[in-house]
Amino acid sequence: GAVVSQHPSWVICKSGTSVKIECRSLDFQATTMFWYRQFPKQSLMLMATSNEGSKATYEQGVEKDKFLINHASLTLSTLTVTSAHPEDSSFYICSARGVEAHTDTQYFGPGTRLTVL
Amino acid sequence: AQSVTQPDIHITVSEGASLELRCNYSYGATPYLFWYVQSPGQGLQLLLKYFSGDTLVQGIKGFEAEFKRSQSSFNLRKPSVHWSDAAEYFCALNTGKLIFGQGTTLQVKP
Numbered sequence: 001g002a003v004v005s006q007h008p009s010w011v012i013c014k015s016g017t018s019v020k021i022e023c024r025s026l027d028f029q030a031t032t033m034f035w036y037r038q039f040p041k042q043s044l045m046l047m048a049t050s051n052e053g054s055k056a057t058y059e060q061g062v063e064k065d066k067f068l069i070n071h072a073s074l075t076l077s078t079l080t081v082t083s084a085h086p087e088d089s090s091f092y093i094c095s096a097r098g099v100e101a102h103t104d105t106q107y108f109g110p111g112t113r114l115t116v117l
Numbered sequence: 118a119q120s121v122t123q124p125d126i127h128i129t130v131s132e133g134a135s136l137e138l139r140c141n142y143s144y145g146a147t148p149y150l151f152w153y154v155q156s157p158g159q160g161l162q163l164l165l166k167y168f169s170g171d172t173l174v175q176g177i178k179g180f181e182a183e184f185k186r187s188q189s190s191f192n193l194r195k196p197s198v199h200w201s202d203a204a205e206y207f208c209a210l211n212t213g214k215l216i217f218g219q220g221t222t223l224q225v226k227p
Contacts, residue, residue: 002163042219
């Protein structure tokens with residue numbers, strides 16, 4: 001149980017284009033999903049927290065107009081990197097937290113490798 | 118301040134040897150603590166978690182961790198390491214959102 005998928009697993013795009021990454025909780029409902037960014041050999045950096053049906057909360061320094069997050073259902077959140085540039089190349093990981101009371105456990109997706117040329 | 122520290126950036130152990138990965142936290146309330154493992158190019162897999170109760174927590178893949186409030190620590194242990202355990206290990210503290218340590222890279226020698 002508690003499986004989270006991400007699609008695509010990797011994507012290469014040209015500078016200036018937009019890329020959408022999907023995060024799905026496959027066997028549980030997720031009231032909250034999180035988006036992280038990870039640079040090589042580094043820890044995860046939280047970008048934003050999204051709750052189903054409401055606007056995402058972005059961490060300080062994260063451009064909300066560049067990283068659009070939508071959490072339209074209890075099983076799906078999307079991250080759209082708008083007008084991507086080479087500096088946006090990174091490993092993006094989502095996680096989902098279930099609706100069960102007191103679980104407070106995040107389950108992570110396999111990640112999406114974005115390369116912007 | 119809320120923080121997680123993993124003092125060891127890189128650890129190398131021989132296959133079959135015991136393992137202990139250190140994690141220290143700073144938090145004013147009762148901590149919810151986690152250990153995750155990440156293989157190269159993959160997401161994070163939950164190994165175990167501590168919410169309350171028994172301070173020795175059993176996880177998957179033969180891992181366990183002990184919560185010591187007096188030392189603000191939550192060290193991960195495994196009695197006998199397998200080559201497949203080579204990966205990046207992250208300790209995390211839940212404060213409403215996860216605060217991760219810097220990670221420890223485990224290398225296993227044959």
